[in-house]
Amino acid sequence: MSGEVSRRLSAGAVMERTTGKWLRSDAGQGWLTISPPFVYALLLLAGPILVIIANSFWTQDYLTIDRTFTLKNYREALTEPIYRDLLFRSLFVSVAVSIVTVVLAYPVAWFVSFHGGKYKGIWLFIITVPFWSGYLLRILSWKVILGFNGVLNTGLQYLHIISEPLSSLLYNVNAVIITLAHSWAAFAILPLFVSLEKVDRTLLEAAADLGDGPVRRFMRITLPLTMPGIIAALMIVMIPTVGDYVTPKLVGGKDGVMIANAIQAQFGKAANWPLGAALAVSTMIIVGMLSGAMVLLLLGLKRLLR
Secondary structure, eight states, X not given: OHHHHHHHHHHHHHHHHHHHHHHHSHHHHHHHHHHHHHHHHHHXXXXXHHHXXXXXXXXXXXXXXXXXXXXXXXXXXXXXXXXXXXXXXXXXXXXXXHXXXXXXXXXXXXXXXXXXXXXXHHHHHHHHGGGGSOHHHHHHHHHHHHSTTSHHHHHHHHTTSOSSOOSSSSSSHHHHHHHXXXXXXXXXXXXXXXHHHTSOHHHHHHHHXXXXXXXXXXXXXXXXXXXXXXXXXXXXXXXXXXXXXXHIIIIIGGGSOOHHHHHHHHHTTSOOHHHHHHHHHHHHHHHXXXXXXXXXXXXXXXXXXX
16 A cells, blocks of 8 residues: 555656656746736637527527527528528628739739838838728728719719719629728738748749749749748638628628628627527638638649649
8 A cells, every 4th residue: 555655656756847847948938928828818719609609509589598409590590591692692702802802912912022122111011001090991981982973983984984973883792892802901911921032032043044934933933832821811811801791881782791791680689699699600610611622722723833
């Protein structure tokens, strides 16, 4: 009996010495440094998500929550035509916005990286200055630009390209895509710029010496090496735009309503939190699957370009 106790005390002492040695190491000190904010951030992120998931399996009768487990909310969220149409529209808008934003942001990031010289910091500063203004202000600015008597219609009339203002520029899906693409442009430019900065210029010089033209060098060297930046930019833009409900409400009209507007309505006027939670959880899962599919597709494209 005493031998067993001795062995346990010995094992405990060894474990204590090992733990103390690890805590004094650089890795241990690093984990001790980041653990409080990490736990805090995890609680802030995981806590609300767990509450939403729990609510999605309950039902609500006006102000009374019935905590009996049910899948009724998910059946309604996935089978009701209105919610299904809004979800498909939201996915289309988010994918279109992410592609348009990255396509427009890539040349800007490429120019700053390859031709910015010692003024790269100034160029990045100039790019980000417009985004210092409020998000709501930028949306309202696009209402002024795309409105019936807005800047674009007035300019086209002045150039005699159109005879009367176009009513199709605002309050539709196209207006939502344009506004969101502009709002998230800087968030796409920055990861693309970082990725382009990591491209080894000697590889491009070697390819040029071997006879490759600019297009071939871009397709075989620059594009594959910057694919991580492209993926990051696409995800940074696509995932948040699905949950945007302010932009569709202000510039989308009835034809630009997205799934986030339906979720906001369920948590607000409709006072049906469980259904709103089911819509939110379903959207998160589908967007996660779509994001994973896009990442795999782009990684496959990267391997083909090599």
